[in-house]
Amino acid sequence: MSAAITACADLVESAVAHRTAMGRLTEQHALTLDDGYAVQDEVARRRLARGERVVGAKLGLTSPAKQQQMQVAEPVYGRLFSGGLHPANEPVRVDTLIHPRVEPEIVLIIGQRLAGPGVSAADVLAATDWVCCGLEVIDSRYADFSFTAADVVADNTSEAKVVVGPAMHRPDGLDLSLIGLLLEVDGVQVATATGAATMGHPAEATAMLANFLGARGEAIEPGWMVFTGGLTAAVPLAAGHHVTATFGHLGSVTVRGV
Ligand code: 0L1
Ligand code: MG
Numbered sequence: 001m002s003a004a005i006t007a008c009a010d011l012v013e014s015a016v017a018h019r020t021a022m023g024r025l026t027e028q029h030a031l032t033l034d035d036g037y038a039v040q041d042e043v044a045r046r047r048l049a050r051g052e053r054v055v056g057a058k059l060g061l062t063s064p065a066k067q068q069q070m071q072v073a074e075p076v077y078g079r080l081f082s083g084g085l086h087p088a089n090e091p092v093r094v095d096t097l098i099h100p101r102v103e104p105e106i107v108l109i110i111g112q113r114l115a116g117p118g119v120s121a122a123d124v125l126a127a128t129d130w131v132c133c134g135l136e137v138i139d140s141r142y143a144d145f146s147f148t149a150a151d152v153v154a155d156n157t158s159e160a161k162v163v164v165g166p167a168m169h170r171p172d173g174l175d176l177s178l179i180g181l182l183l184e185v186d187g188v189q190v191a192t193a194t195g196a197a198t199m200g201h202p203a204e205a206t207a208m209l210a211n212f213l214g215a216r217g218e219a220i221e222p223g224w225m226v227f228t229g230g231l232t233a234a235v236p237l238a239a240g241h242h243v244t245a246t247f248g249h250l251g252s253v254t255v256r257g258v
Contacts, residue, residue: 001038004029005038008035009043012025021143021144022143026148036151037216040156043154044079052083053081054081054082055224056079057077057078057209057226058080058162059076059209059227059228059229060075060152060158060230062197062198062199062230063193063198065232066230068233072152075199076152076157078156078157080159080224080225080227086137088166088253093257099139103135103232103233104134104245105133105135105227105228105229107164108226109132109168109224113219115210115218116210116211117211119207119214120207121201121203121204121207122203123210125171129170131174132250132251133164133165133251135254136163136227137163137255138157142155163253164225165252169249169250176202177196179248180193180194181232183232183243183245185242186242190232195231197229197232202229205229237255240257242254242255
């Protein structure tokens with residue numbers, strides 16, 4: 001591993017530990033997208049060595065709303081860790097994070113290993129045990145959430161916490177592209193979307209991930225949850241406020257900041 005990858009992994013970990021936003025890594029190092037993944041891999045290796053577990057995967061920047069908000073047009077992948085699982089009924093302490101935002105996602109619970117090449121959306125649905133709704137709490141380690149694709153990948157795509165709704169649904173008979181979503185902050189509607197916002201269909205987005213991981217010699221593993229990509233722009237999470245996502249068929253999920 002190059003000294004630059006190690007140095008960038010150190011900077012990411014320091015920003016998390018000190019809850020301090022940093023400048024773009026790409027301003028100090030000429031990182032390609034592959035280099036960004038190498039940094040993410042190194043930080044993941046360290047977290048696993050400290051006892052965390054990977055519990056799933058997250059797709060990022062898969063919807064036009066997110067790509068426009070972040071000014072990055074490339075879908076990206078990050079890991080979900082056991083330490084980021086957050087109970088649905090517990091408030092999120094915003095002072096444990098830098099500048100949290102929340103985004104609504106359709107979540108797949110995968111029952112069978114999926115690794116490309118050649119994984120299709122139909123394969124994903126056949127391997128999916130359950131579908132539920134979720135809110136992802138993201139927290140970029142970059143000042144003003146300003147990053148390139150390589151930067152955000154190095155930062156595990158702003159991973160912080162995930163909350164899943166209480167109701168699990170079988171995928172059979174559901175067209176996930178047609179699932180409607182209403183996003184509210186403190187009871188005020190701020191955005192609407194459908195499942196089609198994430199690459200046409202959440203299973204299409206997940207198939208892309210399985211093919212991407214297969215090319216890296218990795219897979220979506222049985223039991224993983226896949227956050228299939230924010231359907232709307234992310235909204236800030238402030239103390240005293242609550243964000244609720246209500247999905248057709250899938251129910252609703254709320255995150256409250258304290
Ligand atoms: O889950 C995500 O969509 C994160 C990808 C982009 C990172 C961000 O919006 O901070
Ligand atoms: Mg997300």
